[in-house]
Amino acid sequence: MMTKEALTALILEKKAALSLTWEAIAAGMSLSPVFAVSACLGMNSLKEEPAQKLVTLLDLPAEAKTILMACPTKVWDKAIPTDPLIYRFYEVIGVYGPTIKSLIHEKFGDGIMSAIDFSMHIDKEENPAGDRVVVTMNGKFLPYKSW
Amino acid sequence: MMTKEALTALILEKKAALSLTWEAIAAGMSLSPVFAVSACLGMNSLKEEPAQKLVTLLDLPAEAKTILMACPTKVWDKAIPTDPLIYRFYEVIGVYGPTIKSLIHEKFGDGIMSAIDFSMHIDKEENPAGDRVVVTMNGKFLPYKSW
Amino acid sequence: MMTKEALTALILEKKAALSLTWEAIAAGMSLSPVFAVSACLGMNSLKEEPAQKLVTLLDLPAEAKTILMACPTKVWDKAIPTDPLIYRFYEVIGVYGPTIKSLIHEKFGDGIMSAIDFSMHIDKEENPAGDRVVVTMNGKFLPYKSW
Amino acid sequence: MMTKEALTALILEKKAALSLTWEAIAAGMSLSPVFAVSACLGMNSLKEEPAQKLVTLLDLPAEAKTILMACPTKVWDKAIPTDPLIYRFYEVIGVYGPTIKSLIHEKFGDGIMSAIDFSMHIDKEENPAGDRVVVTMNGKFLPYKSW
Amino acid sequence: MMTKEALTALILEKKAALSLTWEAIAAGMSLSPVFAVSACLGMNSLKEEPAQKLVTLLDLPAEAKTILMACPTKVWDKAIPTDPLIYRFYEVIGVYGPTIKSLIHEKFGDGIMSAIDFSMHIDKEENPAGDRVVVTMNGKFLPYKSW
Amino acid sequence: MMTKEALTALILEKKAALSLTWEAIAAGMSLSPVFAVSACLGMNSLKEEPAQKLVTLLDLPAEAKTILMACPTKVWDKAIPTDPLIYRFYEVIGVYGPTIKSLIHEKFGDGIMSAIDFSMHIDKEENPAGDRVVVTMNGKFLPYKSW
Amino acid sequence: MMTKEALTALILEKKAALSLTWEAIAAGMSLSPVFAVSACLGMNSLKEEPAQKLVTLLDLPAEAKTILMACPTKVWDKAIPTDPLIYRFYEVIGVYGPTIKSLIHEKFGDGIMSAIDFSMHIDKEENPAGDRVVVTMNGKFLPYKSW
Amino acid sequence: MMTKEALTALILEKKAALSLTWEAIAAGMSLSPVFAVSACLGMNSLKEEPAQKLVTLLDLPAEAKTILMACPTKVWDKAIPTDPLIYRFYEVIGVYGPTIKSLIHEKFGDGIMSAIDFSMHIDKEENPAGDRVVVTMNGKFLPYKSW
Amino acid sequence: MMTKEALTALILEKKAALSLTWEAIAAGMSLSPVFAVSACLGMNSLKEEPAQKLVTLLDLPAEAKTILMACPTKVWDKAIPTDPLIYRFYEVIGVYGPTIKSLIHEKFGDGIMSAIDFSMHIDKEENPAGDRVVVTMNGKFLPYKSW
Amino acid sequence: MMTKEALTALILEKKAALSLTWEAIAAGMSLSPVFAVSACLGMNSLKEEPAQKLVTLLDLPAEAKTILMACPTKVWDKAIPTDPLIYRFYEVIGVYGPTIKSLIHEKFGDGIMSAIDFSMHIDKEENPAGDRVVVTMNGKFLPYKSW
Structure with missing residues (x-):
């Protein structure tokens, strides 16, 4: 197969x-x-x-x-990506991770954004000063529960 | 100081x-x-x-x-973040990185999304099945140039 | 503070x-x-x-x-734990990870067990041949969705 | 062979x-x-x-x-798993490792749960709010001995 | 292909x-x-x-x-290069990185040198005491913007 | 002291x-x-x-x-720098390292550019489309010798 | 405390x-x-x-x-020890690990030597050609069980 | 060949x-x-x-x-072994390394146990409570010398 | 080719x-x-x-x-060598590196020993107490220059 | 103390x-x-x-x-040294390690150079073309023994 x-x-x-x-x-x-x-x-x-x-x-x-x-096994080789296009997103998470965390907690309480019940779109925003990439992520907020 | x-x-x-x-x-x-x-x-x-x-x-x-x-030196300790909220974004980059790359190249040609000429917003989308986190990234497309 | x-x-x-x-x-x-x-x-x-x-x-x-x-930032120092008690659980994930994956996919389809909508209990099972530790994890199945 | x-x-x-x-x-x-x-x-x-x-x-x-x-040599490639299903279990060990350690020591004294004299079961708990994965681990408690 | x-x-x-x-x-x-x-x-x-x-x-x-x-996926195997010729450049970044950062910020403000809108030349400077390698990098300054 | x-x-x-x-x-x-x-x-x-x-x-x-x-012990903490300004230089070495190597060998033969008998300058090139950072490195070529 | x-x-x-x-x-x-x-x-x-x-x-x-x-959390800093005395033992495990594995399986079947139900002694063997260190490890064999 | x-x-x-x-x-x-x-x-x-x-x-x-x-080049892939049988020996070195060091220094002075002028035996000790693995290492003590 | x-x-x-x-x-x-x-x-x-x-x-x-x-690309796989013969040299650099640095600076001033303008010899010194390996490295001192 | x-x-x-x-x-x-x-x-x-x-x-x-x-615990922080003077020695081991191994085996048979029964000297060789650092290592050959 x-x-x-x-x-x-x-x-x-x-x-x-x-x-x-x-x-x-x-x-x-x-x-x-x-x-x-x-x-x-x-x-x-x-x-x-x-x-x-x-x-x-x-x-x-x-x-x-x-x-x-078939259900894939999701694997990536580089813990830190080398390709510049992908690295920039990694950098964004490094630089803005704690900021994202603070704002999600402020808006939603303790919990996370799901990466499973999740969708993403990539759009082109035309701009005379240079077109722009617009990435939209939309994930369900999952609150931590106590038990 | x-x-x-x-x-x-x-x-x-x-x-x-x-x-x-x-x-x-x-x-x-x-x-x-x-x-x-x-x-x-x-x-x-x-x-x-x-x-x-x-x-x-x-x-x-x-x-x-x-x-x-003052211009900060941007440092993060964990090459792979441990906090679940931040990790999910890292995972998104790992799973969808090559997909993002393919689509940006298709829409814009060879180049990258700037992480410097860049903005981000975090919004709450109310939803009866559970509110959703909406993250929007907007970065200038930077084409590779030859010389 | x-x-x-x-x-x-x-x-x-x-x-x-x-x-x-x-x-x-x-x-x-x-x-x-x-x-x-x-x-x-x-x-x-x-x-x-x-x-x-x-x-x-x-x-x-x-x-x-x-x-x-307050919402904690969850951090652990050792990517691979050294303490023997904790390491054994890491080892279980290493040895049985693909097995767990295969069986969850067979029972539930493509998706994951949530680590957020999740609970855990630790019990003692008395046994004349040596008492046993019983760990029960209970997490919501989160199906991958297409969009 | x-x-x-x-x-x-x-x-x-x-x-x-x-x-x-x-x-x-x-x-x-x-x-x-x-x-x-x-x-x-x-x-x-x-x-x-x-x-x-x-x-x-x-x-x-x-x-x-x-x-x-034949006795297998048990090997896994990723010290930190990338597949989301398996990673969630890794995360559980990272977040709850010290908690598990504290509770096992309180219930059993100094020692560990065996990963060898060990069994595991994976079950589906039907739930109108979303089915749940139930993982049960059962390992012999091995007390540290002095000599 | x-x-x-x-x-x-x-x-x-x-x-x-x-x-x-x-x-x-x-x-x-x-x-x-x-x-x-x-x-x-x-x-x-x-x-x-x-x-x-x-x-x-x-x-x-x-x-x-x-x-x-075709747009290449840029990959390198060695996070720290081993070949002496390439390592010397890595060393230069390690030794002079914070210096470069201080001087670019002083001359341009907060921002970075683009590695995309970028060119490089390698020249030979003849010198009786031993010829010299001259590497010139020229990258657009990208200012951080607030939003 | x-x-x-x-x-x-x-x-x-x-x-x-x-x-x-x-x-x-x-x-x-x-x-x-x-x-x-x-x-x-x-x-x-x-x-x-x-x-x-x-x-x-x-x-x-x-x-x-x-x-x-006093002679300093030159130390840097991050094998892969996180600060975006410094990272871009690391990326340049990753992307162009083998290119630099090929061209230096073509121009000079087998050997390396010294990082010790070395100087560097950072200049600003004014440009209506955005000022540019010009980095010039000048290092003595050191030929490998046989013995 | x-x-x-x-x-x-x-x-x-x-x-x-x-x-x-x-x-x-x-x-x-x-x-x-x-x-x-x-x-x-x-x-x-x-x-x-x-x-x-x-x-x-x-x-x-x-x-x-x-x-x-109190039950200690066992931690060591160096995944690969640097001290020469300790490194030699690490090297022994690297060189002879598969040999030890083959012989234990041959003698005992599939299973491991416990590091918990375990004792160790260090003795000095006098020898005119140079005294010798004798390390004896004694651990219970734990057979893998099926279930 | x-x-x-x-x-x-x-x-x-x-x-x-x-x-x-x-x-x-x-x-x-x-x-x-x-x-x-x-x-x-x-x-x-x-x-x-x-x-x-x-x-x-x-x-x-x-x-x-x-x-x-022929003289072999001794190589092992995993700096930290994953196979449970071999890992237990790695763990023993991690937990008892400083103890072994203290006792060898007390008995022999400053120096190490040779891993070259070295022998090892693996024996089975029958025991009604479960057979035991006995590993004996015997290495020449090598004193540090000053010069 | x-x-x-x-x-x-x-x-x-x-x-x-x-x-x-x-x-x-x-x-x-x-x-x-x-x-x-x-x-x-x-x-x-x-x-x-x-x-x-x-x-x-x-x-x-x-x-x-x-x-x-042809000019080779010099690559080695193991950042820390595993073969005992090669590891001992790695260990020597780890143990004596700061000592070598102090003495070279004392004798020569600030600078390094070249690994390019460099030669090495390996000799056998016969000795009734056991033959000895003599390794001689000879590298040009390269002073740091200011500019 | x-x-x-x-x-x-x-x-x-x-x-x-x-x-x-x-x-x-x-x-x-x-x-x-x-x-x-x-x-x-x-x-x-x-x-x-x-x-x-x-x-x-x-x-x-x-x-x-x-x-x-007192017997020291020998520790170094950087598995790969960053200081240029020390790195050059690391590089020498990387580049010439297999060569050293081949020649020692040819001259002495299977075994290693001791890093314990070992001495080192650092000398200055005056040279009109630039003084040279001479490093001499002298270590006992330790043959592997079978048993």
């Missing part, structure tokens, strides 16, 4: 061969781009319907559907 | 003594809460006007203004 | 001076022992009522109530 | 081909699911009888029995 | 076979040597024109153009 | 009290700013003349001269 | 003042030297009788008895 | 095929089991005679003798 | 096949043994003449000359 | 006050400079005679003799 890594490589090849954007692939799966890409990169599992749509859209082999639906 | 750390401790004490929220302190400084808190926690410098306003609002000693205006 | 660490030291001293067990302290706070101890050790915040009860029970200074109610 | 890793890959393939659950496989081996899965994933050795049962159930090659019975 | 690593290996082979220097290759791409080499080593992407020129110059296969134009 | 760290703190205080810039202090020591600052921050030793000049300029206690002239 | 560290420092002082050897102190506690020293260094707890004997022998303050009887 | 790793794999296969124990193999080499196993696992070199005996006993290819006699 | 690693493997094979010592190979290259071996192991580059001599002596393929003359 | 660290600080102060060189201090102790300095820096213990001589020479308090004679 193909691994998730092998399937990702195949998806990237098909995407290139068909000259499809991630936006188009996500639309074809009826999913938002962030979630669709994360599943294609092997970091999320798909429900049956979008899995089937992706298989059809990219003409993937039949077993791909099962692999796309 | 007081260190930034000592000043932060003093600010937290004054904040508690005056029963002020971060929202109120930020409003008193005419700044957004995220930036205001980050400066109070010693991770950003203030321009003279908000520094003076904070000194007045919290009745800080005179030298505080200079310290608030 | 006293730090959480200083308050923990004071609680330990009062506990010794009054010859109280953690069981008795937890009962006095109307909380389970695990949660009560974790709050006394500075790893969880208390609601007002149990905070007040603890202050009264141990005759703590007035400011202790506020400190007990 | 096949390595334990190769055998695990084969078991996963056979499991998928036969549409068997871990529960069913464990039942076929007359073992609890946690232990059965850990052996299939190469983290525990099997006695001859369950090894033979597994070979028969999944139609594994003859040499599989020997490999399943 | 070839990976960036495989393409780099091919470029190095072609470069040796054709006895070309990096200077000559960069000239052939109408780019400065530092940028040209970094793209050949897979650490920067090329615009279409220089990519085509390189393909022609080194007689690379057609797909090379696409690969050269 | 005062440590280098204590002396640095004193220098920073005197600098602030006298409203002197690093440029002015360096000029007063007849040294370039980078070297002068690095010595004030305890990362380089001074010859007697500039040490005496600094003592006079900042009205430091007599023992300061000896301390400024 | 004194910490274990402070008590250890006091014990070392008293030991020096009274010119007592560890052998003599252990004999006075009716314990073997290894266990007695480990308790004096804060790495093991004592039963009441030897604790009282040590307090009497070294004329320690009354509270020392409670501290000696 | 075969690597030491490949030879170890071959030895393990031959050992299984011939149903030989390590005890028997060691006896056939006229060596103690610990040393014999460590050489078979590639962590020690053999003299010609036992190398020849092993080649004959296991019917290894002729080049095996040379490889067994 | 062969990598340096592949060439090293080939050299070791040829060396064994021809029963040549490193001493003999070095003599054949008219180089000292330390430098010759380091080049054969891929850690230094050769000038054309010794490269040609080595190719002839070991009957290496023609491309070997180019590879031997 | 003073710690070794406190005594080292006192020795450095006395050395400065008396304007003594390390050479002179070593001569006064009838020891070589390397050993004498390492003992003054707390990394080696002294025999009674040189300890007494040092106490007299520097007019140290009486208890200093005992402290100088």
Whole structure:
């Protein structure tokens, strides 16, 4: 059986061969781009319907559907990312982590933002002084409970 | 001269003594809460006007203004944060980093989102199934240039 | 203002001076022992009522109530614990982590066990061949959602 | 001779081909699911009888029995796990480790919970507010002895 | 599709076979040597024109153009470099980092030097007492903004 | 005897009290700013003349001269710097390290750039599109010798 | 209340003042030297009788008895020891670990040697070619159990 | 030429095929089991005679003798071992390291136990309460010398 | 083209096949043994003449000359070496590093010993009490310069 | 009782006050400079005679003799040294470690150079092209023994 890594490589090849954007692939799966890409990169599992749509859209082999639906083991190699684009987000968490913590506690009480009941969008804000990346994270607040 | 750390401790004490929220302190400084808190926690410098306003609002000693205006050395101890609230953001970067990278490159070309020409807001989205934390990051896209 | 660490030291001293067990302290706070101890050790915040009860029970200074109610920053020094009692639990996660993952996914689908909407109990099972420690963890299943 | 890793890959393939659950496989081996899965994933050795049962159930090659019975070298790659499901357990040990230590010492005296003379079960607790994962660990208390 | 690593290996082979220097290759791409080499080593992407020129110059296969134009994931293995030539630069950052920081802040205010809107040149300064390496970095100053 | 760290703190205080810039202090020591600052921050030793000049300029206690002239043990805490200004230089070494190595070897043969027989300057290049930081490093080429 | 560290420092002082050897102190506690020293260094707890004997022998303050009887948190700073004497033992585990594992499994089956139900002795073997250190470890074999 | 790793794999296969124990193999080499196993696992070199005996006993290819006699580079992957059996020994060094150091210095003066002029034995002590593992290390004391 | 690693493997094979010592190979290259071996192991580059001599002596393929003359990227895997022979040198640097630093500064002033303009020899000193290894390092003193 | 660290600080102060060189201090102790300095820096213990001589020479308090004679715990903070002078020696071990290993094995057989039965000298070799540091290490060869 193909691994998730092998399937990702195949998806990237098909995407290139068909000259499809991630936006188009996500639309074809009826999913938002962030979630669709994360599943294609092997970091999320798909429900049956979008899995089937992706298989059809990219003409993937039949077993791909099962692999796309399997629960992934989420692994990253670099505890501190080296790629500058990803590192900047790491830096933001380092610099603003305690600030985020203080403000969430002030607004919501003791608890955390879920990274599971969670969604993210990436948008482009056109700006004459230089376009801007807008990242929106939306996660359920999970209060600590005592027992 | 007081260190930034000592000043932060003093600010937290004054904040508690005056029963002020971060929202109120930020409003008193005419700044957004995220930036205001980050400066109070010693991770950003203030321009003279908000520094003076904070000194007045919290009745800080005179030298505080200079310290608030000084360029901080941004340091965090834990390469991988342990606090669950902050860790969840680290995890988001680990899980979605390559996805964010793919989508920014698709929308903007080769480059990164600036963590310097950058702003962030934290909002509360009321929801009967449980309120939600909404974090918005807005950073200038910086294209790689060749030379 | 006293730090959480200083308050923990004071609680330990009062506990010794009054010859109280953690069981008795937890009962006095109307909380389970695990949660009560974790709050006394500075790893969880208390609601007002149990905070007040603890202050009264141990005759703590007035400011202790506020400190007990504050949201803690959860920090541990050793990424890999050295104390043998704690290390054994780390080892269990290392050895059985993928097994736990496989079984939770089989029973619940893709998602995780919450460490926030979570409780834990520690019991003693008497056994002529040697008493046994029984640790029960109970966490809400949080399914991954697509968007 | 096949390595334990190769055998695990084969078991996963056979499991998928036969549409068997871990529960069913464990039942076929007359073992609890946690232990059965850990052996299939190469983290525990099997006695001859369950090894033979597994070979028969999944139609594994003859040499599989020997490999399943061999003492494994237990290795994990990530000192701090990245997969969110497994990380939450790591976090629980970080947050509650000193609490667990205090309570075991109070109930049992100086010593540890064995991770060898040990069993674990994973159960599903149905709950209208969201089903819950219940993990039960049961380990022999091993008192420190002086000499 | 070839990976960036495989393409780099091919470029190095072609470069040796054709006895070309990096200077000559960069000239052939109408780019400065530092940028040209970094793209050949897979650490920067090329615009279409220089990519085509390189393909022609080194007689690379057609797909090379696409690969050269793809946004690379920038990765380095050694957090602390071991090669003496590279380590000396790491050491310079360690020894002079706080000095550089103090002087940039004095000259420009709070902010950083961009590593993206950035160029670098390496020159040879002939000197009877031993030739000297001159490295010039030129990066846009990015001021921190408040919001 | 005062440590280098204590002396640095004193220098920073005197600098602030006298409203002197690093440029002015360096000029007063007849040294370039980078070297002068690095010595004030305890990362380089001074010859007697500039040490005496600094003592006079900042009205430091007599023992300061000896301390400024002592050979420092150069230490930095963070193998990977966290401060964004310093990190960007670390990133430049990570991204361009192999490029720098290739070009130095092409121009000079096998060897390294000395970080000891070395100087550095930091300049401001005014630019309507945003001022630029120019860092120039100049180090003696040291060829590997065989024996 | 004194910490274990402070008590250890006091014990070392008293030991020096009274010119007592560890052998003599252990004999006075009716314990073997290894266990007695480990308790004096804060790495093991004592039963009441030897604790009282040590307090009497070294004329320690009354509270020392409670501290000696408390369950210690066992911590070491260096994951890889630097002191040559201790490092050699670390090296022995690195070099011979898989050998020890193979032989214990051959002799006992799958399981481990307990580090809790464990004793150690250190002896001197006189030898004209140079005296020899003899370290004997004796730990209960704990078989893995299935469930 | 075969690597030491490949030879170890071959030895393990031959050992299984011939149903030989390590005890028997060691006896056939006229060596103690610990040393014999460590050489078979590639962590020690053999003299010609036992190398020849092993080649004959296991019917290894002729080049095996040379490889067994070659000086190995001793490498282990995990600075902190994960396998529970090996970890327990690591833990013993962590907990008792300073104790061992104190007692060796008391008995022998300043110096260390050699890990080179060293032998080790592993024995089984039968015990109705559970058999025990006895590990004996015997290393020459090496005194520090002044010069 | 062969990598340096592949060439090293080939050299070791040829060396064994021809029963040549490193001493003999070095003599054949008219180089000292330390430098010759380091080049054969891929850690230094050769000038054309010794490269040609080595190719002839070991009957290496023609491309070997180019590879031997290429500037190597010097990499080592273990920040702290595990092999006992190499570790002892690491330990010497750890134990005596500050001593070496103090004495070089006393004799030479502020600066370092070059590791580039550097040579090393390894000799055997016969001694009835056990032969001794004599390692001599000879490196140019590089004074820090101010600018 | 003073710690070794406190005594080292006192020795450095006395050395400065008396304007003594390390050479002179070593001569006064009838020891070589390397050993004498390492003992003054707390990394080696002294025999009674040189300890007494040092106490007299520097007019140290009486208890200093005992402290100088105590067996030190040898600790260094940086697994990879940052100070350039010390790092160069680390680099030498990284670059030449396998070379040293190959040559010692060729000359002596399987074994190591002792870092305990060991001496080191640091000399200055005058040279018109720049003086040179000569470091000589002399350690007993310790052969691996089988048993």
